[in-house]
Amino acid sequence: MKTYLHTVLMALSFTTAITATAQVPILNSLPSAQAVILLDFDGHVVTGTSWNYDGPINCNSSGLDNTQITTVFNRVAEDYRPFNINITTDPAKFTAAPANRRTRVLLTTSYEWYGSAGGVAFIGSFLWGDDSPAFVFTSLLNFNVKNIAEAASHEAGHTLSLQHQSTYNTSCVKTSEYNYGQGAGEIGWAPIMGAGYYQNLTLWNNGQSSMGCTSIQNDLDVITTGNGFGFRTDDHQATFAAATNAPFVNNHFDITGVITQNTDQDMIKFTQPAGGRFQLSAIPYNVGTGNSGSNLDLQVTLYNSVQTQLNVYNPGVLLSSVIDTMLGAGIYYLKIEGKGNVYAPNYASLGSYALAGDFSSGTLPxxxxxxxxxxxxxxxxxxxxxxxxxxxxxxxxxxxxxxxxxxxxxxxxxxxxxxxxxxxxxxxxxxxxxxxxxxxxxxxxxxxxxRNTGTTYWPKLTGNIAHSNITISSPGTFSYAIYEVSGKTIKQGQLTNGLTTINTSVMTSGMYFIRFANGSEQWVDKFVKQ
Known part of the structure; x- marks a missing residue:
């Protein structure tokens, strides 16, 4: 039996579509790879696939301009950077790939044939060979490039046999079909196969899947062991002896690389010509300020010529790292690796980075x-x-x-x-x-x-069965939004300190989610309307 899953549709206001340019830019993340994910922005007629139980499906274009298309591509490409797979906008690359090593992700404004969802895909269709595409409904995502990219990576993940990453309580009861992650700011984290709309650092995860609280889904293993491709080739070795040399040219060097696995360590060697100030900027790939769209929380370790560790650089709330120190003349080594943080697990901090090193004879004030x-x-x-x-x-x-x-x-x-x-x-x-x-x-x-511990600082439902109303106990001012399993928002408003009662009498019977937010963090609970 073929199973499909759709992406939750979050509460969004609608705007008019931007007219797409006539020619979609040709972009490739790894042109040499045999496996291909095509991001199709310019419309397509779907025929002869598992979706066509009611005839052809005519899909309009994405409604995005070329700048937006490029941003979506770059975000999705970075999500799949660790793997030996080409994210492309080139239909010729898709056609040339083996039928059972490719998938098409249709980014389209045409959603009426399916319904209200951020996107939808068949589980495991990457291997079927019948070109059953995944869909991302751009207009229902308000043409928001981050949300569209999150949905595209998520739906492509389904085609690679990934289920949702979900959350459960201590009684093994599912509290949310989608793991919304945790935290805020640059390092706020969520799983790609959860719901990453509200967090910057969205990563592959090893956690509880939608199949049950004891069903642990190792995303990286699922992707690389069952789809005919694995991790991309390592570009820098992990030993001092095999370290990549970074020569100074006019007192400056640049190095790029990719952290492909959570065991990957890239060793870089440089020679300081004289005693003086050494500065290094280590930046993960990003699409904007605040390391937007990055998948890598960088840690840099500095060693001297006899391989003694001098210092570790990993700012707590930033994904990038900076070194500014005085060094004597001689050989030094930099170990580059991905790490977790206070919010993100130390599992899939993976992706590409750039190093810029500078030497000067000045002193450190x-x-x-x-x-x-x-x-x-x-x-x-x-x-x-x-x-x-x-x-x-x-x-x-x-x-x-x-x-x-x-x-x-x-x-x-x-x-x-x-x-x-x-x-x-x-x-x-x-x-x-x-x-x-x-x-x-x-x-x-x-x-x-x-982080404050030992005290509950977020709103709580006083019960999870609603008849004519629900009551919430709140420790302060929070916003709330109630939405159906499909993602449709039913109610929203503000909570103040104490008890708040919300009328649910007009709501139909079934399960609902309620999201609480305070501007920097959010929590999701659920209840049943009877």
Whole structure:
């Protein structure tokens, strides 16, 4: 029996489609690969496939312009970067691929034949050989390029035999068909085979599938062991002896690479010509600011010529890494790898990156600025180290709940190196220290994330069976949205501190999801209307 699954359709306002350009740009992520996923943006008539139980399906184009098409392609290509498969917009590449090593993802405004969903695909159709496509309904996703790309990668995943990544409670009861992930900001995470609309870092996952709470789906294994292709060839070796050399040219070098597996480590070697300042920018592939669309949380480890570890660089709330340090003349090594973070598991932090290294003879005005933090009972304790020749003229401890917008917590005495308080935020607090020296230079410390523990800080249903209403206990101000399993929004509004009762009398019997959000994090629960 052939099974299809569709992608949840989130609450979106509708706008007018942008007219697609006449010629879709020809794009390929790995032209040499035999296996192919075609992103079809310019319309197609579907005939002779498992979908055609009621005749041909005439699909219009995507309604996207070439800039949007390129962005969608780049996002999907990065999701599939670890694998030996070509993401392409070129129909000729699709036609040339073996029939049982290819799939077409139709990105179209034509959804009426199927209904309201972000997309739909048959499970395992990549191997069928009958060209049964997957569909992404761009107009129902409001022509939002991120959401369209998320749906395209998700539906292509279904064709590669992946089920949904779901969530369950401790009683093994499914709480959501789609795992919405967790966190906020640049490192907020969700599984590709869950629902990645609201998070930046969407990755393959090893977790509970929609088949049951004891059914653990290892996405990487499913993709690479059952579809006739595996991981792409490793581009940099993992040993000191085989390290890729990065020569300085005019005191600068550039290196690119791909982390293909969670065991992959890329070793890079460089020779500093003289004592001085070494700076490295390690950036994961992205499509915009804030490392938008990245799949790789980079960690860089610096070693000296005798392979002694000097330091590890991995900012807590950023996907990129930066080195700025003084080094003597000699040989050094950089180990590049993908890592998890406070939100994302250390499983599929994979993808492409670029390194830019620079040498200069200047000195570092600041040798060390390090912030540390811990939770003591219900308080946050922050300490810091400042090692500099200049005198501190101002130091401000700042906090953020989204990893982007920081506000002052306190301005301490210039000699102070400790601050402790009970935070008012009920989500993860992210701290940094803003220090100004007497030479006028300003510096920011590393970012420290502290998560409150032991207390429930999000809204909870007082019961999961609704008759004429449901009651929610909320610890503060949150938005809520109730939607059907199909993704259609039924109600939405605001919660305040205390109990809120929502009338459900006009809702038909069945299961519903309710999503709570506070601007930086979200939680999903479900209830049954009787």
């Amino acid at each position: 600041l040798r060390k600025l390090e912030l540390q933090g811990e939770i003591v009972s219900d308080k946050h304790r922050l300490t810091w180290i400042i090692d500099a020749d200049e005198a501190v003229t101002q130091q401000i401890l700042e906090v953020s709940t989204d990893g982007r917008n920081f506000t002052p917590v306190t301005q301490t005495d210039n000699a102070q190196r400790l601050f402790m308080y009970k935070p008012y935020v009920t989500t993860t607090a992210q701290y940094r220290l803003n220090v100004t020296f007497d030479n006028g230079h300003k510096y920011y410390s590393n970012i420290v994330s502290l």
